Amino acid sequence: MVALRIRNEAMELYFAYGANLNKRECERWFLSQGLSNPLRKSCGRGRLPDMELCFDDDGTGDGRGTVNLHFRRGQWVEGQLFELSPFGWEVLNRKESGDGRCCSPTCVHVFRDTGEVVEAVVYALVTEGRPHFVRPAEAYTSVILEGLDAFGLSRHQLDAAKKGHVPPLMIDTVFVYGTLMQGQGNHGLLAEGASVESITRATVRADMVDLGGYPAAFRTENSQIQGELIRVRRLEQVLRRLDGLEGFTGYHLDSLYHRVLALVDVETGLACDAWIYLLAGSWKNYPVIASGDWRGHRRALNAMKHCTNSG
Structure with missing residues (x-):
């Protein structure tokens, strides 16, 4: 069938699918920490296969849902790919692991619009089954929606997930x-x-x-x-x-x-x-x-x- 072109980026690519899509909020957080925003060099849309958005407990105990990923065959999550320097990874890891969050960096394969399949890193608590739904704060989902809109990404999956609904498959x-x-x-x-x-x-x-x-x-x-x-x-x-x-x-x-x-x-x-x-x-x-x-x-x-x- 079609020969696959896999490009190894030596783990320099980061796949953003949640609040980190929002440039304004990222700038605000990094500035508050006295750090430079590492998510400045976007390199196009990515689609993460066999994953779906959900909202569950991120381990902070604040009772509010955080966007996460769970496995669903045939689904995909739209996001944005960014190139990060080694220092950029240190800064991003500090953001994603702070405040008691349990997110961990995971190597995944992402489809580019060119047909390439590239390695990237995503921060998530990937689960096999559908996790227990925890309702997110409206202000939090608004931040994600603003980021999706800024990059021209679909908001349909997020609109369903934030209500605890099962999103329809992107294609059939x-x-x-x-x-x-x-x-x-x-x-x-x-x-x-x-x-x-x-x-x-x-x-x-x-x-x-x-x-x-x-x-x-x-x-x-x-x-x-x-x-x-x-x-x-x-x-x-x-x-x-x-x-x-x-x-x-x-x-x-x-x-x-x-x-x-x-x-x-x-x-x-x-x-x-x-x-x-x-x-x-x-x-x-x-x-x-x-x-x-x-x-x-x-x-x-x-x-x-x-x-x-x-x-």
Whole structure:
């Protein structure tokens, strides 16, 4: 599937998703400590996969909820990436660990709008299940909303989380172009439990290679591969099955594929985001499928085989 470009920033990137998005409030806090604000060099939007915003107890005992993260397959959190110097990390760590807070720096993988997957640090108390909701102060959520608006980030997830509601998933679509397509051998994993809502022909900018019994692709700007945009019900359950099929266990090279976001061009003329499974390793030792069409490629191979056997 699409070869992943992982860029190692030597842990220089910080992913902000809460009150640290608010420049005015950050400046005020650092000034009160006699420190310079380290969050001055923004380097674009980031999307943190398989995480969702929530409000829970941060360990200070003040009874007010603090924005946090918990695991939710198929969801993502929008935030902003910042480059920090070594001294900047010391200053930020002082802010995030002060006042009895239990937040700790955690290494995560974040999607950039360019398609890159980069390593970054996030401060959170990441939990597997949905934590107990603790209502935040209105002034606190207003600070976060102001920061989201300043960077043009979505506020829908925060609006739901601050009320203790379960935010809707950002998308409910998967792009497939090999054995998961309609009529192919693994399509049943998508269709199981009447999960498929609609199937539309679509394309993604990439090139395709033949790995034997299934295709793989690598991201390019000048070519496209053909496939299907599938809208599903119960996305979390569907992705759990597909993660198992594709050998996705995280954004490292021990995974066979990585699940990332791609901009999909639909035959109706629209474009939308969808989950797609991308090859984690190198594609260079495999034959290129110039047409970008897995079905057509298999038909051509079968025709050649038939001619050879007939001859």
